[in-house]
Amino acid sequence: MNAFTTDPTIINNRIKSRLSRGEFLGLTVSLSMLVVIFIIASYPNVFPFVDYNIFVNASHGNAIYYYYAYWLLPIFKALDWLPTPAGIIIWDLLNIAGIWFAARVFGGRGGLALISYQMLYTIFVGQIAGIVVGCLALLWWGLANQKWHWAGFGLAIAAAKYQLGGLSGLFLLIMAAPHWQKKWRVFIVPTLVAIGSLIIYPMWIVEEFHRIQTVPPNDWGSITLWRWIGAWGLLLFLPPLLMSLSKEKRFIGLLTASALALPYFQHTDLLLLFTLPIDWFVLLGSAGYGLPIWGWHGVQITVPLILLILYSSIFIPEIYKIRQKIG
Numbered sequence: 001m002n003a004f005t006t007d008p009t010i011i012n013n014r015i016k017s018r019l020s021r022g023e024f025l026g027l028t029v030s031l032s033m034l035v036v037i038f039i040i041a042s043y044p045n046v047f048p049f050v051d052y053n054i055f056v057n058a059s060h061g062n063a064i065y066y067y068y069a070y071w072l073l074p075i076f077k078a079l080d081w082l083p084t085p086a087g088i089i090i091w092d093l094l095n096i097a098g099i100w101f102a103a104r105v106f107g108g109r110g111g112l113a114l115i116s117y118q119m120l121y122t123i124f125v126g127q128i129a130g131i132v133v134g135c136l137a138l139l140w141w142g143l144a145n146q147k148w149h150w151a152g153f154g155l156a157i158a159a160a161k162y163q164l165g166g167l168s169g170l171f172l173l174i175m176a177a178p179h180w181q182k183k184w185r186v187f188i189v190p191t192l193v194a195i196g197s198l199i200i201y202p203m204w205i206v207e208e209f210h211r212i213q214t215v216p217p218n219d220w221g222s223i224t225l226w227r228w229i230g231a232w233g234l235l236l237f238l239p240p241l242l243m244s245l246s247k248e249k250r251f252i253g254l255l256t257a258s259a260l261a262l263p264y265f266q267h268t269d270l271l272l273l274f275t276l277p278i279d280w281f282v283l284l285g286s287a288g289y290g291l292p293i294w295g296w297h298g299v300q301i302t303v304p305l306i307l308l309i310l311y312s313s314i315f316i317p318e319i320y321k322i323r324q325k326i327g
Helices: 008-016 021-041 050-059 070-080 084-106 110-114 117-125 129-145 148-158 162-175 180-200 204-214 226-242 247-261 267-274 279-326
Strands: none
Touching: 008 084, 008 129, 021 084, 021 110, 021 117, 050 070, 050 084, 050 117, 070 084, 070 180, 084 110, 084 117, 084 129, 084 267, 110 267, 110 279, 117 129, 117 267, 117 279, 129 148, 129 162, 129 180, 129 267, 148 162, 148 180, 162 247, 162 267, 180 204, 226 247, 226 279, 247 267, 247 279, 267 279
16 A cells, blocks of 8 residues: 555545554644644744745735745735634644645655654744645646646645745656646646736746845755755756656655755755655654754755665666666
8 A cells, every 4th residue: 555656546545544553643743733833823922933924924015035936825815814823723734634645645654754853843834845745646646536627736736836846746747647638637727827826916927036036045954965066966867867667766766866956955845755655764854853953054964865875775776687687
């Protein structure tokens, strides 16, 4: 059952199956965190819920530090109609549900993903990573079940976070079983959403490009090797793109290469990797719990090293097989 597959029967059976002990523990821990969040949210001056406030402020026209597609702004405006604690709780519930759903769709260890440092960090600051991952799973579920509009909705929401949802959504679309004669229908909903955003906010693409240039995103939590080796890291995309691999290994390889090679990749975006069948490598997120000890610099070193081990575990055996065939 723990497999990355396009078989709709397997995926649907996983979604409908009973909670495992690991999932129950993970949901208990992450949902318990919401109690703390609810208490803190009642005192906004104690902790500002940085990312959630950025999203809500952007819906008011104050888009500084907002680096996502503008078609999400109506969602944030709707959340702002609610009392702040209620809006934050709903947002975090969607993040938790997204990771649980994604682990079932992709065949990963949901319990471990839900108690990872990245999950609890996402909940605490009101990040969007769990929702993006859940929408990527909705895309994959829709492709497997040929529910094109649901797949398109998942892609539209996920693609609003470009380096995670946009790129990974493209990878999933390419690897999905249906032929492009059918798959093109996935783009109907995202196209309509994108056009609608340009009608409401005609200059948003120009404004966001300018903002990224003048006020670049905070890269403390970015785990990419770009800061060390620059564009040379992009070579890591070649093995997963060119080698003959299973869908599972190809997607894990592409996602690991993205985390290591892109100019910017937040540690919370590893939640997508954690919902895949990567066994004990899910525990690599635990390096984040050492943040109070070694700071962001330590995370920027230790997490990429573990990711390189995961990357090597995929491709070194494949290279050895190729050498055996040649020799």
